[in-house]
Every structure is written in C-alpha cells, then in structure tokens.
Amino acid sequence: MSDTEMDELTIADDVVVTKYKMAGDMANRILVKVCNACVAGASVRQICEMGDKLILEETSSVYKKEKEMTKGIGFPTCISVNNTVCHFSPTAVDPDVTLAADDLVKIDLGVHIDGFIAGVGHTLVVGASADNKVTGKKADAILAAYYAAEAALRCFIEGEDKESRTNLSVTEKINEISEIYKCKPIEGMLSHQLLQNIIDGEKTIIQNPNDAQKKDHKKCTFETHEVYCLDVLVSSGDGTAKDSEANKTSVFKRTDNVYNLKLKSSRQFYHDVQSRFTMMPFTLRDFPDQKTARLAVKECVDHELLDPYPVLIEKDGEFVAQFKYTILLMPKGPLRITQGPTDLSNFESQYSLDDKNKAIITKPLQKSTKNKKKKAAAAQAQKDIKQESTVEDS
Numbered sequence: 001m002s003d004t005e006m007d008e009l010t011i012a013d014d015v016v017v018t019k020y021k022m023a024g025d026m027a028n029r030i031l032v033k034v035c036n037a038c039v040a041g042a043s044v045r046q047i048c049e050m051g052d053k054l055i056l057e058e059t060s061s062v063y064k065k066e067k068e069m070t071k072g073i074g075f076p077t078c079i080s081v082n083n084t085v086c087h088f089s090p091t092a093v094d095p096d097v098t099l100a101a102d103d104l105v106k107i108d109l110g111v112h113i114d115g116f117i118a119g120v121g122h123t124l125v126v127g128a129s130a131d132n133k134v135t136g137k138k139a140d141a142i143l144a145a146y147y148a149a150e151a152a153l154r155c156f157i158e159g160e161d162k163e164s165r166t167n168l169s170v171t172e173k174i175n176e177i178s179e180i181y182k183c184k185p186i187e188g189m190l191s192h193q194l195l196q197n198i199i200d201g202e203k204t205i206i207q208n209p210n211d212a213q214k215k216d217h218k219k220c221t222f223e224t225h226e227v228y229c230l231d232v233l234v235s236s237g238d239g240t241a242k243d244s245e246a247n248k249t250s251v252f253k254r255t256d257n258v259y260n261l262k263l264k265s266s267r268q269f270y271h272d273v274q275s276r277f278t279m280m281p282f283t284l285r286d287f288p289d290q291k292t293a294r295l296a297v298k299e300c301v302d303h304e305l306l307d308p309y310p311v312l313i314e315k316d317g318e319f320v321a322q323f324k325y326t327i328l329l330m331p332k333g334p335l336r337i338t339q340g341p342t343d344l345s346n347f348e349s350q351y352s353l354d355d356k357n358k359a360i361i362t363k364p365l366q367k368s369t370k371n372k373k374k375k376a377a378a379a380q381a382q383k384d385i386k387q388e389s390t391v392e393d394s
Contacts, residue, residue, distance in 0.1 A: 002182045012225045023111040023118035024337030026058045029302035044079045044097040045090045051077030074117035075110030076283035079310040085241045085312035085320045091290045101127045106322040115197035121324025122340030130345045137236035138319045139347040141355035144181035145321035150361040156334040165222045181351045184239030194227040203243050226329045237318030244311040251309040253281040259303040272275040333366035
C-alpha cells in the first residue's frame, strides 16, 4: 500500500462522517433559503451570489481554531432555468436571467468542510403549489428525475447479488424510470465518487451513454465506506445537450497539469486560483475585476490548467429537471446527507410508476436496528435464565 493510500481519510473514521454530515446540514439549510428566493421577478445572478455568501458565512462559523483547515464552497451556486441543463452562474459582466412565474428552476450547490464535499441539486417551479399544480412536460420531467434518483439510490444498498450494486445498475434504473414518463436522461452526464478535496473521483456513473461512451465507461462496484454524489438530470426532450452560445462558462476547476503561462495577467489570475480555491470548483464572480478574469481564464483553459463546467442547453420548448444527493455508504446501508424540500403534491403527470418500481422507491436505505436489538435482548434474557438455573442447581 502506498503512502497516499495509507493517508487517505474515509468515512470509516467517525470524524470524517461528522464533517460530511456538517457540510450536508449546511447545504440543506442553504438550499431551502435559495429555494425561497426563487420567485417571479428575482435575478438569477443575485440568487447565485446569495447562495455563495451563505455558504461562506456558514462554513466560517465552524472549526475556528483550526487555522489551516480549508472550508467553504464545494460547488458554486448555479441556477439553470427551463431548457438550460446546468452550470448557469452568471458574473456581473454576463447576461442575467429574471425568473418568471411557471419557470422550472434547477438549483445546484456544494459545501465542503476540510475538503469533504456535500453537493445537492433540486428542482422547483416558480409559483407552484397544491392549488396551482404543474402539469404536462414539466411535471413529467420533474417526476421522472425525482423517482429515477430515488430508485437509483436503492442500487447502493448492499445485497446478496453484487451485480445490483454497480454503476451499470444505476444507469439502467435511471433509463427505466425516465422511459415510464416518456423522458430521457441527459446523455453522457456523470455522477462521481467523492474523496477528500476531490469532487470528481475515478469511480463514475454515466447517464444515457451513447455507443462510444458505453465502450469507454468502466464498470465499477460500490463499496462500503465510499462516498458518491448522485446527480440525475432528465429531459422532456431527446436528452441531447449542447454548449450554450448565449451564456459563457463561469465555473472552473484546477487540474493537475503544469504550464508556464505567458501573460502576466494570466499568471496573477492563476496564482489567485491556487491560493484561494485549492482543488474546488470556483466561479469568476469571486474576482473583483471580472473582465480581466474572463480574459485570463482563456489562456489557463487553453493550456489545460483549468477545466470549465460549460453551460449546457436542451432544445427550446423542452424542460430539464435535476435531483442531486450526496450519499455515504455506511456498513448498515447508504446514508443520504443532502436533499431538497420536494412536495410531490405540486406535480401531476398522466404517467405513473408501476408496482415494481413503487416497491423499490419505498425500500429503506438502511437496515433497521430494532429487530437486532430485540434479538440481542432476547438472547441476553435466555443467557441470564440459564445462568440463574445453573446457580440454583449448584
């Protein structure tokens, strides 16, 4: 075993579990506040700024004595509307979007404590309620994504059949549920294993892969003490997404590559990235001179020092829904630490789950300890009775 493997911290350590749960609780609280801000007339840019500010405020209030510990934004707040698939997080020099009634809104954000990341994604419709139900393609996409994510979570449960606890089983289940609602998962989108300071671990789950992706994508088995961020994105259209020409990428992440940048402004920008964001994704909103940052980032991307998170779109008139959860694979089963405030009574589709999948999504994620406690108590009682009988006989 290498030194790196020996030093790797996992959720086998209670301290690591505590940090993940802390980050997850923060992400959930912040998500609710961001959801409440998504009203008609609201600025997407301002909501993104608010989400990031809340993350920094919450994380700065913990582990104050640990001066060397990094904490903060695990993924910048993104608000992607209607047919925009993901990663829309505009800067002050980018076009903004104003939310309108009945817009389908996807919220994506992440929090990290000491490099342990809790990501969450959620979908809502502006103004939706039990009295103002969402119907049609919007409801189909939202319910497909929600139930696909719920069913996919059950693929992480350890059972007698090891083949059911693989990334391929998750891919198949997401496809199956999406088809019920006449929707398609976004082609080629990946969910990743999480490690300390690593948001895109080697083990991945792919959605709706094309033929080439099927050949290249590696099969993997989920193991106890691993962590995953399950990200399900489903479209009412054909599931193909392309780069948005109207909206520039503002979210980036460092790579492990090395290159001597030519421009002084690029070198200064990259130095700031290294010192401020470690290996976490960041947004150009975090730089005071966003025009200069926009120019400097190009040289960094061209030489693969930074990876962009492109703004992707589906066809006009289609709708994309997202649900993202962070899950810890504990010995007694998967533990979901992030989740949004979904009210299913707001959505009404002409389609519905079959009995088989209804049973799957209601399956408990973790083993109940009640029966074990009862059995242990009964066994202890029998043992006590035997000991008493032995004493009496003697």
